[in-house]
Amino acid sequence: MKIGLLVEGNFDDVVFPIIIRKIIISYNKHISLEWESEIAHGPILPKLDEATKLFFHNEHACEFAVFHNDFDNEKHRQKKITLWVAKYLGANPSRKIVFVSPDPHFEKWFVTEEVALKHVLGLSSTLKLPYPSLEPKARVTKLIKEKNSIEKIEREYYEEIAERLDMDLLGSKDPIFKRFRKKLLEVIK
């Protein structure tokens, strides 16, 4: 199964392939995945045309695509992407795109699930996560930086946390993730 992935590029390029793989494998562990990725290095809006051409309009088209753009308190931008996707799918009904926009960003999932984050960062499983006043992205970054490891970069922590995320637990706690998982499972069925 070939999947197109359009992401912002702020470690979502590491996290989303892992999360999508885990969701698909939970449905059918024998599906083998192949990726076509496009990193926007910022909001995905200007890359929508280019990415859909890459994913769908070539010889080995993807079976579906996932677009990720954090909400980032930019309602206007999220609406533009949603409308663009709806228009594209209207004109190309055989294509499948799942657009996900975690609010305010995907690190919220790490904080909400919290078991994986605590395990990877060696934090107590019984104590509350520190820095509750910080936004999830800043909170996760601060906790990772406090590890102060010279050998391990932020990307590797993100990878490990994503690998350990409990999809059911997260689905029970975060409605945006729950909807994302549901839509993803619908497109692969």
Next chain:
Amino acid sequence: MITSISVKNFKSIINSTSNLPRIGAIVGQNGAGKTNLVQAINLVRKLVLGINVISAIDKISLIIPEIYNYNESSLDIYFELNVENLDETKYILEFSISSTESQNSPRIYIKSESLKKIRNEEIQTIYTRENNILKNGEGSVIPLAVDETKAAISLYQNADVTIAKKIFDNVVIPEQYTIDSKSSIVGDEDLGTAGLLVKLRQKDPVNYEQFQTIIKKLLPMFSSIVELPATQNKEDSSTQKSYAVLLTEKNLKGMLSMYSVSAGDLRTLYLIACAMYMNKGSTLIIEEIENGLHPKRLQLLLEHLDNIARVKNMQILYTTHSPTVIDRLRPEEILYVYKDSSKGTLFNQLSCHDNISDIENMLREGVSLTQYLETKNPYKGI
């Protein structure tokens, strides 16, 4: 760490001043003056470390007028660098270098110099120098014979001078030929990758192990570094202690010398080893960091260099044309260099430009910094 720099009449830089980011990129078109800015820092560093001004300009100009020929009104070159060490003690070092034009023997010399310390926002003069006369902060003459081609800071013994010198001693600007060196048989003085690996192992075995852990992630085929004792006959027939530095790779029976390491792998090894070898609070300036590197490798290398810099409280600056480098930075981490037809090279942090709110709006809409810099000139209107 160098926190700001002001340069006048040095090569294409007629007059420009900017703060420098702790981690960031020096960005601008070909010929804008990025290398001239790096050379200005390197020239000051060499003077502070005791190299005379004639030797210090040796590799940056063939003839002396080359370094000030953009400005006809003055032959004085001026540098001011604000630096600070790990405990945030701040110093301002100023140099004025002048020259006299003579058909047969052009003369270049240090005309004036000063070191000031900033404490609690008060500026305290440590010493001043006018030609060969050196005075302390109270204005008394310091009885020290100062060569006109040498910086007084390299000769004067004083606690603050020692701290300031140490800051410049911790500024490293690797030469391209050093990074590309394929030498595998190394002695104590060799500066290529192999020499650096030996020095890193000797300086701090723990750091050396951490270096190998990082390299295993960046170079997936890399397995280990092997140092074999060797002897090397120099041209003068004396024999010095030396090592053969070889690499082992997965699935390979034999070992590899640096001759068999690709240019990109060699650059990766060198830059990570260099950052790991350097002291806490040091400054590393890398020219054209992307040379020979695949964008994916470059991305990972940058993430590791940034991480090392953060943990060791280092400053890392790199000149670059690569979107992979530029697009991962914020405007305050970009020192934009531009050449104006009448004002010469100008440089400033992108975040300090008048149109920063436009830049931030465009970034929010998904325009990358590379795209912005290709279509807009942040200096327009200056």
